Amino acid sequence: MVRTSEDYDPLLRRPFSIYRNYSTSYPMKDKRGHLTILYKKVGKGTQKMITFQKRQKVNLIGPLGNGFFIPPLPSPSPIILIGGGVGIASLSSLGKIFRHEQIYVFIGGKTKNDILCEHDFPKRNVFIATEDGSQGHRGTVVELFCSRLRRFDRNLPHHIYVCGPEGMIKRLSRMNFPQKWTVHVSLEARMGCGFGACWGCVVKTKDPQMAYHRVCKDGPVFSLREILWE
Amino acid sequence: MGMKIKPVIEPDLSISIGKMRLKNPVMTASGTFGYGQEFEHFMDLHQLGAVIPKGISLAPMPGNRPPRIFETNGGILNSIGLQNPGLEVFIKERLPYLKSLKTNLIINFFGNTLQEYSELAQRLNALEGISGLEMNISCPNVKCGGIVFGSDPKMTYRLVSRIKKLTSLPLIVKLTPNVTDIKVIARSAEEGGADAVSLVNTFRAMAINIHTRKPELGNVTGGLSGPAIKPIALRMVWEVFQVIKIPVIGIGGIVKAEDAIEFILAGASAVQIGTANLIHPKTGLEVIEGIRKYLLQYRFPHLQNLIGLLGK
Ligand SMILES: Cc1cc2nc3c(=O)[nH]c(=O)nc-3n(C[C@H](O)[C@H](O)[C@H](O)COP(=O)(O)OP(=O)(O)OC[C@H]3O[C@@H](n4cnc5c(N)ncnc54)[C@H](O)[C@@H]3O)c2cc1C
Numbered sequence: 001m002v003r004t005s006e007d008y009d010p011l012l013r014r015p016f017s018i019y020r021n022y023s024t025s026y027p028m029k030d031k032r033g034h035l036t037i038l039y040k041k042v043g044k045g046t047q048k049m050i051t052f053q054k055r056q057k058v059n060l061i062g063p064l065g066n067g068f069f070i071p072p073l074p075s076p077s078p079i080i081l082i083g084g085g086v087g088i089a090s091l092s093s094l095g096k097i098f099r100h101e102q103i104y105v106f107i108g109g110k111t112k113n114d115i116l117c118e119h120d121f122p123k124r125n126v127f128i129a130t131e132d133g134s135q136g137h138r139g140t141v142v143e144l145f146c147s148r149l150r151r152f153d154r155n156l157p158h159h160i161y162v163c164g165p166e167g168m169i170k171r172l173s174r175m176n177f178p179q180k181w182t183v184h185v186s187l188e189a190r191m192g193c194g195f196g197a198c199w200g201c202v203v204k205t206k207d208p209q210m211a212y213h214r215v216c217k218d219g220p221v222f223s224l225r226e227i228l229w230e
Numbered sequence: 231m232g233m234k235i236k237p238v239i240e241p242d243l244s245i246s247i248g249k250m251r252l253k254n255p256v257m258t259a260s261g262t263f264g265y266g267q268e269f270e271h272f273m274d275l276h277q278l279g280a281v282i283p284k285g286i287s288l289a290p291m292p293g294n295r296p297p298r299i300f301e302t303n304g305g306i307l308n309s310i311g312l313q314n315p316g317l318e319v320f321i322k323e324r325l326p327y328l329k330s331l332k333t334n335l336i337i338n339f340f341g342n343t344l345q346e347y348s349e350l351a352q353r354l355n356a357l358e359g360i361s362g363l364e365m366n367i368s369c370p371n372v373k374c375g376g377i378v379f380g381s382d383p384k385m386t387y388r389l390v391s392r393i394k395k396l397t398s399l400p401l402i403v404k405l406t407p408n409v410t411d412i413k414v415i416a417r418s419a420e421e422g423g424a425d426a427v428s429l430v431n432t433f434r435a436m437a438i439n440i441h442t443r444k445p446e447l448g449n450v451t452g453g454l455s456g457p458a459i460k461p462i463a464l465r466m467v468w469e470v471f472q473v474i475k476i477p478v479i480g481i482g483g484i485v486k487a488e489d490a491i492e493f494i495l496a497g498a499s500a501v502q503i504g505t506a507n508l509i510h511p512k513t514g515l516e517v518i519e520g521i522r523k524y525l526l527q528y529r530f531p532h533l534q535n536l537i538g539l540l541g542k
C-alpha cells in the first residue's frame with residue numbers, strides 16, 4: 001500500500017503488487033533491500049507517483065496479504081501463468097521461482113504497448129495476445145489460452161496462476177477447468193486500508209460461515225472455485 | 231546567565247467518562263480500527279486512551295455487496311454494512327486479545343430492535359475486561375418501519391434509558407449526524423442516562439460513475455467520513471456541547487493533533503480517530519503527542535483547561 005501523497009490528496013493509499021524484491025532477484029547484499037513496483041498511470045494517485053524523484057522517501061506498508069501458493073519443487077505438474085495488463089507484474093516473480101519447471105505463460109493486453117514482462121519468463125513458452133492484434137494472437141488472452149487448452153492433459157494436475165482485470169477473471173471462471181487443476185487467482189478490489197481493518201475490499205465466496213472475505217488480508221490470492229461472482 | 235529556567239511541568243492529559251478514567255483523550259473510531267490486532271505492527275496500542283473495535287451485533291452480519299469503498303475529495307464513502315461475526319464469535323476470537331491491552335476497551339454495539347440492543351447490553355455487562363460501552367444508534371429500527379433509532383428523540387430516550395438500566399458500565403451513545411437537529415437527540419440521550427455522547431457517525435452520501443452510469447457503491451448509498459466532514463462535525467460538537475452537561479466525544483475527519491485540538495476547544499472531552507487510521511495507522515499516537523506539545527507550548531497544566539474554551 002503506497003502513500004502517493006503526504007497531504008491527504010489523494011486520501012487513501014493505493015495497492016500495488018511487489019514486482020521484484022531482494023529475496024527473488026537480489027541476494028541480500030545489504031540490509032536495505034530492494035523493492036520494485038511496476039505500475040500504470042490511471043488516475044490521481046498514480047499521477048502523483050510519476051512525479052516521485054530519485055532518492056525521495058516514499059511511505060509504504062507491506063508486504064501484505066497471503067501471496068501465491070507454491071507447490072513443493074520440482075513440481076511434477078505443469079505450471080500455467082495467465083496475466084492481463086499490469087496484472088502480469090505480480091506473476092513475474094513466479095516466473096523466477098518456477099524457472100526450472102514446465103511452465104507456460106500467457107500474457108494479454110489491449111495493444112503491444114500493454115504487453116509487459118515477457119522477458120521475465122523462459123522464452124519458449126510465452127504466448128502473447130493483444131486485442132488489436134499488434135503483437136501475437138489477435139484477441140483476448142483468455143481466448144488464446146482456450147485455443148491452446150487441448151494441448152494440456154485434462155487428467156493430470158496442473159497449477160494455474162492468474163492475475164488481471166476482473167473481466168478476464170470472470171471469463172476464466174466460466175470455463176470448465178478439470179477437477180485436478182488448481183486455479184489460483186490474484187484479485188483486485190478497491191481498498192480502504194490494505195491490512196484487514198476496514199472490511200472495504202471484500203469478495204463474495206462460497207464460505208457458508210462468512211460469505212465476504214477480505215481481498216487484502218484473506219487474499220489477494222483465492223482459489224477460483226471459492227469465488228461467487230455477484 | 232541569571233535566567234531562571236522554569237521546570238517543565240508535564241501536562242496532565244487524563245480525563246474521565248462516567249467512572250472510566252482515560253490516560254489521554256484519544257480513542258479509535260469503531261469500524262476503522264478492526265479488532266485492534268491489525269494495528270499491532272504499526273504502533274503500541276497501550277498508549278491510546280481507549281480502543282474501540284469494530285461494531286458488534288447479536289447475530290453475525292454478512293455486510294453489504296461490494297464495492298464498499300469509494301474515495302471522494304477529502305473523504306471516503308463506505309457501505310461496509312456493519313459486517314461482523316456476531317457476539318459469540320467475537321467473545322471467542324477477538325475479545326481475548328483486546329482484553330490483554332493495557333488501555334480501556336470500549337465495545338461498540340448495535341441492534342435492529344430494542345430487544346437486540348437489550349440482550350447485547352446485558353451480555354456485554356457480564357463480561358470481564360470491558361471498560362465501557364458505545365451504543366451505535368445509527369441503525370434502522372426494523373420493528374418501527376425502519377426509521378433510524380437515533381433520528382427520533384423519543385426512540386433515543388427509550389433506548390438509552392432501557393439500556394442504562396441493564397448495564398453498570400459507562401454508556402456512550404454514538405449519534406448520527408443525519409438528523410434535523412442533533413442537539414435534540416443529544417439531550418434525549420442525556421435524559422435517558424447516557425454517560426457521554428460521541429459524534430458524529432458518517433453522513434449518508436453517494437457517488438455515481440458517469441461512464442457506466444451506475445452507483446460507485448454496491449449499496450448505492452453509504453456514509454461519508456474523513457477530512458471532508460470535519461467542519462460539519464466540529465459545528466455539531468460545538469452546538470451539542472452547549473446544551474448538555476455530560477462529556478462530548480468529537481469524531482469526524484481528524485487526521486492530526488490540530489484537528490483534535492479544534493474539537494476539544496469546541497467542547498469535546500475526548501476524540502476518536504477514524505478514517506485516518508486506515509491511511510496512517512499510528513495517527514492516534516501522533517495526535518496524543520501533538521496535544522501534549524500544544525498544552526506545553528501554551529502552558530496549560532491540564533487538558534481540562536482546554537475543553538470548550540471557545541465558549542468561555
Ligand atoms: C492487490 C492489488 C494489486 C495491484 N497491483 C498493481 C500493480 O502491480 N501495478 C499497477 O499498475 N496497478 C496495480 N493495481 C491497481 C492499482 O491499485 C490502481 O491502478 C491504482 O489504485 C489506481 O490509483 P489512481 O489514484 O491512479 O486511480 P484512481 O484515481 O483511483 O482511479 C482512476 C481510474 O482507474 C480505475 N481504477 C482504480 N483502481 C483500479 C484498480 N484496482 N484496477 C483497475 N482500475 C482501477 C478507476 O476506476 C478509475 O477509472 C493493483 C490493485 C490491487 C487491488
Ligand SMILES: Cc1cc2nc3c(=O)[nH]c(=O)nc-3n(C[C@H](O)[C@H](O)[C@H](O)COP(=O)(O)O)c2cc1C
Nearest residue numbers: 259260261285366430431455456482483484504505
Ligand atoms: C470503513 C468504516 C467503517 C465504520 N464502521 C462503523 C461501525 O461499525 N460502527 C460505528 O459506530 N461507526 C462506524 N464507522 C464510523 C466511524 O466510527 C466514524 O464515526 C466516522 O468515520 C467519522 O470519523 P472519521 O471522519 O474520522 O472517519 C465506520 C467508518 C468507516 C470509514
Ligand code: FES
Nearest residue numbers: 192193194199216
Ligand atoms: S482494504 Fe481494509 S480490510 Fe481490506
